[in-house]
Amino acid sequence: MxxxxxxxxxxxxxxxxxxxxxxxxxxxxxxxxxxEEYIKEAGQGTLKLIGGAKNVDECAIGNFMGxxxxxxxxxxxxxxxxxxxxxxxxxxxxxxxCATGALALMTxxxxxxxxxxxxxxxxxxxxxxxxxxxxxxDILAGAGWFKDRKEGHAYFFPGQFSDRAGAYFEKYGRDKxxxxxxxxxxxxxxxxxxxxxxxxxHNTTKDLEALAMMEPNGRSFVDHLNVFDCxxxxxxxSSIAVVSEEGLKRxxxxxxxAIEVLGFGQAEEDLTKKPVEQTxxxxxxxxxxxxxxxxxxxxxxxxxxxxHDCFTIAGVMAVEALGLxxxxxxxxxxxxxxxxRDGKFPINTTGGLIGWGHPTGATGVHQAVTxxxxxxxxxxxxxxxxxxxRPYGLTVNMGGNDKTLVSIVxxxx
Amino acid sequence: MxxxxxxxxxxxxxxxxxxxxxxxxxxxxxxxxxxEEYIKEAGQGTLKLIGGAKNVDECAIGNFMGxxxxxxxxxxxxxxxxxxxxxxxxxxxxxxxCATGALALMTxxxxxxxxxxxxxxxxxxxxxxxxxxxxxxDILAGAGWFKDRKEGHAYFFPGQFSDRAGAYFEKYGRDKxxxxxxxxxxxxxxxxxxxxxxxxxHNTTKDLEALAMMEPNGRSFVDHLNVFDCxxxxxxxSSIAVVSEEGLKRxxxxxxxAIEVLGFGQAEEDLTKKPVEQTxxxxxxxxxxxxxxxxxxxxxxxxxxxxHDCFTIAGVMAVEALGLxxxxxxxxxxxxxxxxRDGKFPINTTGGLIGWGHPTGATGVHQAVTxxxxxxxxxxxxxxxxxxxRPYGLTVNMGGNDKTLVSIVxxxx
Numbered sequence: 001m002x003x004x005x006x007x008x009x010x011x012x013x014x015x016x017x018x019x020x021x022x023x024x025x026x027x028x029x030x031x032x033x034x035x036e037e038y039i040k041e042a043g044q045g046t047l048k049l050i051g052g053a054k055n056v057d058e059c060a061i062g063n064f065m066g067x068x069x070x071x072x073x074x075x076x077x078x079x080x081x082x083x084x085x086x087x088x089x090x091x092x093x094x095x096x097x098c099a100t101g102a103l104a105l106m107t108x109x110x111x112x113x114x115x116x117x118x119x120x121x122x123x124x125x126x127x128x129x130x131x132x133x134x135x136x137x138d139i140l141a142g143a144g145w146f147k148d149r150k151e152g153h154a155y156f157f158p159g160q161f162s163d164r165a166g167a168y169f170e171k172y173g174r175d176k177x178x179x180x181x182x183x184x185x186x187x188x189x190x191x192x193x194x195x196x197x198x199x200x201x202h203n204t205t206k207d208l209e210a211l212a213m214m215e216p217n218g219r220s221f222v223d224h225l226n227v228f229d230c231x232x233x234x235x236x237x238s239s240i241a242v243v244s245e246e247g248l249k250r251x252x253x254x255x256x257x258a259i260e261v262l263g264f265g266q267a268e269e270d271l272t273k274k275p276v277e278q279t280x281x282x283x284x285x286x287x288x289x290x291x292x293x294x295x296x297x298x299x300x301x302x303x304x305x306x307x308h309d310c311f312t313i314a315g316v317m318a319v320e321a322l323g324l325x326x327x328x329x330x331x332x333x334x335x336x337x338x339x340x341r342d343g344k345f346p347i348n349t350t351g352g353l354i355g356w357g358h359p360t361g362a363t364g365v366h367q368a369v370t371x372x373x374x375x376x377x378x379x380x381x382x383x384x385x386x387x388x389x390r391p392y393g394l395t396v397n398m399g400g401n402d403k404t405l406v407s408i409v410x411x412x413x
Numbered sequence: 414m415x416x417x418x419x420x421x422x423x424x425x426x427x428x429x430x431x432x433x434x435x436x437x438x439x440x441x442x443x444x445x446x447x448x449e450e451y452i453k454e455a456g457q458g459t460l461k462l463i464g465g466a467k468n469v470d471e472c473a474i475g476n477f478m479g480x481x482x483x484x485x486x487x488x489x490x491x492x493x494x495x496x497x498x499x500x501x502x503x504x505x506x507x508x509x510x511c512a513t514g515a516l517a518l519m520t521x522x523x524x525x526x527x528x529x530x531x532x533x534x535x536x537x538x539x540x541x542x543x544x545x546x547x548x549x550x551d552i553l554a555g556a557g558w559f560k561d562r563k564e565g566h567a568y569f570f571p572g573q574f575s576d577r578a579g580a581y582f583e584k585y586g587r588d589k590x591x592x593x594x595x596x597x598x599x600x601x602x603x604x605x606x607x608x609x610x611x612x613x614x615h616n617t618t619k620d621l622e623a624l625a626m627m628e629p630n631g632r633s634f635v636d637h638l639n640v641f642d643c644x645x646x647x648x649x650x651s652s653i654a655v656v657s658e659e660g661l662k663r664x665x666x667x668x669x670x671a672i673e674v675l676g677f678g679q680a681e682e683d684l685t686k687k688p689v690e691q692t693x694x695x696x697x698x699x700x701x702x703x704x705x706x707x708x709x710x711x712x713x714x715x716x717x718x719x720x721h722d723c724f725t726i727a728g729v730m731a732v733e734a735l736g737l738x739x740x741x742x743x744x745x746x747x748x749x750x751x752x753x754r755d756g757k758f759p760i761n762t763t764g765g766l767i768g769w770g771h772p773t774g775a776t777g778v779h780q781a782v783t784x785x786x787x788x789x790x791x792x793x794x795x796x797x798x799x800x801x802x803r804p805y806g807l808t809v810n811m812g813g814n815d816k817t818l819v820s821i822v823x824x825x826x
Contacts, residue, residue, distance in 0.1 A: 005528045035559075036685070059681070067480045071562075073555040074510035077684035077816040088699055090679030091817070092516050095506045097487035103505050107520070114526030115418050142486040146448075149484075266503030268472070271490035272449070286501055403490040404504070 018357025053085025101364020265290025427458030431770025466498025514777020678703025
């Protein structure tokens with residue numbers, strides 16, 4: 001993959017609260033804010049930071065399943081609802097299951113590279129608490145092949161990753177792996193507690209690891225994962241502006257408040273096929289490899305990463321896909337404390353999907369916002385120290401069971 | 414809008430049959446081909462013409478409502494199902510209601526402009542005959558704002574355009590307008606009869622205009638439109654390759670078999686608002702104006718156009734939005750025979766949405782395939798003579814009630 005033909009930056013990140021069970025203000029019995037309210041809050045959040053709608057050339061919105069959760073498509077036409085100044089401007093909605101958010105970022109990146117835009121407003125959004133969890137699981141199963149869903153697990157995706165966990169247990173041992181899951185959960189919640197928009201911000205459990213060691217209850221859920229191994233049902237939106245150097249000037253944002261996109265990798269695997277290898281995320285690995293190569297760096301130069309821990313087992317396998325540990329050794333890497341916020345390689349510093357939340361279409365954008373905050377020193381209580389010799393950030397956003405992948409490498413602006 | 418920074422072409426168009434009522438082989442009681450079969454047929458159709466999957470850098474798929482019609486999202490992951498050679502390559506799904514197909518084209522165009530790809534495989538697809546028409550109407554209503562749908566017409570979109578027809582009748586007279594609708598229908602069917610993939614290819618009605626003058630049956634459908642004023646429920650897929658000059662060389666396709674993208678216009682209007690003017694497609698008008706200006710031409714230089722006649726009234730208003738007739742005079746322009754295949758300004762020469770069919774997510778791509786065929790002399794029985802001094806083609810693809818718009822201007826390669 002060749003170098004990007006033009007400099008591309010991201011600025012002005014904004015997250016709504018990731019709303020759902022666990023947040024004090026969440027009450028499923030009251031009417032919740034709708035899809036368009038989340039879109040408006042996030043969009044206005046970024047517009048305010050970039051000098052308003054007049055500075056925007058194009059818009060992109062990522063949403064996975066609004067057509068079922070909210071009976072709503074054609075969401076590009078919500079941009080003028082955010083701000084009348086966006087009337088008449090080009091916009092698009094993109095989708096790639098849980099990798100939707102990063103595909104929206106890629107759309108912005110490509111528009112800037114194409115020089116059709118100097119400033120692209122990118123939003124990711126999902127509002128999922130409109131239906132009960134069981135129906136929600138059926139809706140999210142749309143990320144997998146329809147025909148596969150006629151057999152197998154009721155909770156389709158937890159089932160898919162439970163099978164992966166089972167295979168990992170068998171190949172590499174159950175005890176250590178389960179402990180690594182529990183540690184992953186603890187790191188996620190501890191990070192979330194420091195981030196005011198995180199769904200688990202109010203979590204007060206004392207011994208998180210003990211809790212997360214709970215035995216899976218196979219009959220009522222899935223065989224190898226308990227509820228703490230799973231990201232929750234979340235409503236939320238995140239937004240960011242993808243800009244050129246010209247866009248930085250136009251919006252008056254200094255480079256120190258921006259991150260530069262140095263490289264990216266996108267990859268697809270056949271939706272109709274079983275995983276090539278149950279204990280590895282082979283497509284994730286390919287996307288990360290491409291992203292690092294296109295950025296011209298290696299993984300040890302990365303200061304922090306946001307990875308797609310829809311389930312703890314996905315977190316473990318992502319650590320391996322990043323090249324931080326050999327197959328089967330991701331558990332050790334985690335148990336040694338390396339992925340914790342004070343560890344050698346901090347991952348998901350605002351809580352990730354398990355701690356911050358997983359409003360599916362928003363997640364990829366939220367990852368970019370966290371990297372932006374961390375690399376520019378604006379992460380508030382969540383701030384970690386980025387080593388001077390590792391000034392890079394990396395994200396991995398995954399759609400379906402390792403099917404649609406986007407990895408992006410960033411550098412301090 | 415500035416000139417495109419790089420030459421962009423389209424080549425190797427392919428259409429499946431537009432399947433549904435009217436086609437002899439259509440039998441809703443038998444199991445129909447699924448979404449993935451349509452995707453595979455269209456994708457392989459284009460791959461065969463461009464030297465195979467090895468020549469493809471990126472993929473884009475347009476689909477509007479597969480998440481409801483087919484319980485299927487994450488469709489980018491069907492590309493490796495088309496051809497194993499597409500495994501690991503970047504792909505994305507895009508959506509903008511019935512403008513979805515053209516947004517998929519725009520995604521390809523921007524990737525070529527961005528130089529992230531020299532060859533992009535673009536597919537549009539929709540398989541809608543999985544549910545009864547009444548449920549289908551509810552699904553397609555997702556192109557409009559959810560909250561609007563709590564009141565008003567059961568058949569939401571026919572209702573929206575029936576209201577527009579009623580307003581047009583009131584402002585400019587009912588009799589002439591209804592005659593123009595009937596002529597539009599006749600032109601559509603006559604064109605479809607010449608195109609083997611058209612849904613109305615087998616239509617044998619003798620006096621099409623007399624039939625189309627039928628009084629609307631308001632109680633069981635809508636007030637101001639009859640069924641011949643409406644595009645039908647269609648299953649189908651179309652595909653095309655968007656390529657650079659380098660891509661032309663790589664695929665070995667001579668320029669004479671390509672069309673060049675000279676300019677485009679994209680525009681959004683607020684989904685939550687009523688139309689600015691019931692008798693005008695103001696957003697369509699803006700998109701066409703931008704497209705023509707960016708191509709540096711005027712409408713009288715265009716040899717043929719593919720416009721979005723989801724309903725006959727949309728056809729009439731599109732003629733006006735193109736600048737071919739003043740407001741209220743589109744009807745005269747049509748009744749004078751100008752838009753017929755032997756007229757001054759042939760429109761929808763393979764039948765358009767009413768004649769060829771309207772597999773929603775595919776329509777925008779089908780429009781490009783028709784322009785490609787006409788401008789390169791490969792339209793078979795549908796071929797019209799393009800005047801030497803008007804070597805341009807134009808498309809207008811509309812999502813929702815004039816909400817999401819894409820217009821593209823092409824020139825013989």
